[in-house]
Amino acid sequence: MSWANPEYFWLLILIPFYLGYVIWKHFFKKRASITFSSTAIFDNIPGNYKAKLIWLTPLLYSAAFTLLVTAAARPQLQNTTVEESVEGIDIMLSIDISSSMLAEDLQPNRLIAAKEIAADFIDVRRNDRIGIGVFARESFTVVPPTVDHNLAKQMLETVDLGMVRDGTAIGVGIATAINRLRDSSAESRVIILLTDGMNNAGEIDPITAGELAATFGIRVYTLGVGSRGTAPYPIDDPVFGRRYQNVEVNIDEEMLQQIATQTGGQYFRATTTEELSEIYDVIDQLETSEIEEILYRDYEDRYSLWLLPGIILLITGFLNERWVTGSPLFEL
Template sequence: MTFHNPHLLWLLTLLLPAAGYYLYRLRKGGAALRISSVAGVLKAPRTVRYYLRHAPFVLRMAALATLVVALARPQSAEQNTRTNTDGIDIMLALDVSGSMLARDFRPDRLEAAKEVAGSFISDRYGDRIGLVVFAGEAFTQSPLTADQSTLLTLLGRVRSGLIEDGTAIGNGLATAINRLRESDAKSKVIILLTDGVNNRGEIAPVMAAEIAKEQGIRVYTIGVGSRGTAPTPAIDMFGNMTFVQAKVEIDEKTLQEIADATGGRYFRATDNEKLRAIYDEINRLEKSKVEVADFTTYTEEYLRWVLAALALLAVEFLIRTLILKRIP
């Protein structure tokens, strides 16, 4: 609780001389009737009047103190924050082809990409983010949403092998573009991550990039894979998965063209740390505009103090007139 006029609380000090004067009057006494002996009076039982004899003074002092508090205008304060966010709509297009299980990242490319993407999502307060996964075909894992918890749950369920294998970069990009087409956000972004060369799908990656450019969508492309060779999954003659050293092939030229055509950037991630640094850089490049205004709302509380003072005076009046009534 705060007070609009806290200096008026000094009036409470007037209660001390009033209490002192009352005690002085009690000690001085004020008998008006002479009797021969008080022995019989001392043996008389103590009634309610005896115990309430000081109540009127106490109630008047309490009422006065309450009125002083009311004059000081007590107020309850509530802190409020108003946040205006100029958010960004972001679609993550994630390659889930079989080669994303290669183990040149820890524990593999796909899990590393999911972990870093999860951290990126958690940092994007106020933005709507969606998720598209693609291999030989593409589908939407999550539409644009501001519900980070749900999106992270859906990201955690992403697996390789759930759709036809291959690398349809154009289809993945086109599906993400389609999800952003109806967006009214001032800034629309796609982050496309892949580790291979486009070999499937009906839409060419460069054609999809032209569509993104027309829609005002900026595309950041990330090529994932170490340089040279990497332990890549393969199926042996018995149908078991094994890992063999295979050459890492990423169509960096196409990924660069996509980024250049849409005003984005191309990045190459060769290990977990580099991939994390890339997402951190994109996070800095695509900052949402957030305006936070702190303000305080005050509510006047003096009325309840005034009512309390009136109630105390009413009780004092009733005790004084009905219980402690004097004979003139």
């Protein structure tokens, strides 16, 4: 509730003066007597009861004046409508699916952890178009940037090793993601590249791919996943069944750092599943969608809720005064 003319409330300070005058007039001003007309409606009511009804008149007038002043202040009900204009971000998730992603230093393994946390990231980016690409020795797009996040997560579940030949072509993975974002009309375009190794395949150098991304104004966040030192890697032996072998973890952090820096992104290292989840949370905070809010306000006058009762009390007070004093309703 708001008020269009709140200055009218200053008139309420007149009420104490009015009541003070009524008290002074009744108790201190010398009066000869109070007479009642023989035609008064209350002739049959005892005189002391009539005297009590006299005090009802100033109370009715005061209440009526309060309501009328409130109506004059124009109480209004404010209805506010907010219209949001969202400028989302186009994001490509580029995920390494080389055989080393089976290592279990991240639980249950690097690939499954990467997919699960990427799915959570998709859920929180409601205003963005998100696409998914994978790379090993070759690279391809699983799903282009889309606002259909259910579709993106469904396609993410299908990602697995063996979709392309084994190897790690980081430059090709970046180039495939660039190809999906270069014609985007979004103000902000981002690649999140996740890998656990060093570039050992592909015809495109990763640094050159990073320079190309910078040329198109695309930021690249690079994520290196894997423990430091060695990691348990499962091997299926036809005789003894599954066993584990510790393999050395080699991530070209210097190269990933350079790619991120030259595109305006950042490099992160995740040695556990929890750290990987926290990295996605950081990226979520760094890449915020631009939301423009337009406010529409509509005011509905509610003065009638006070005006009508005020008029009724005013008329009631007037009639009470006339009836109790025995005065005619109207004098010519």
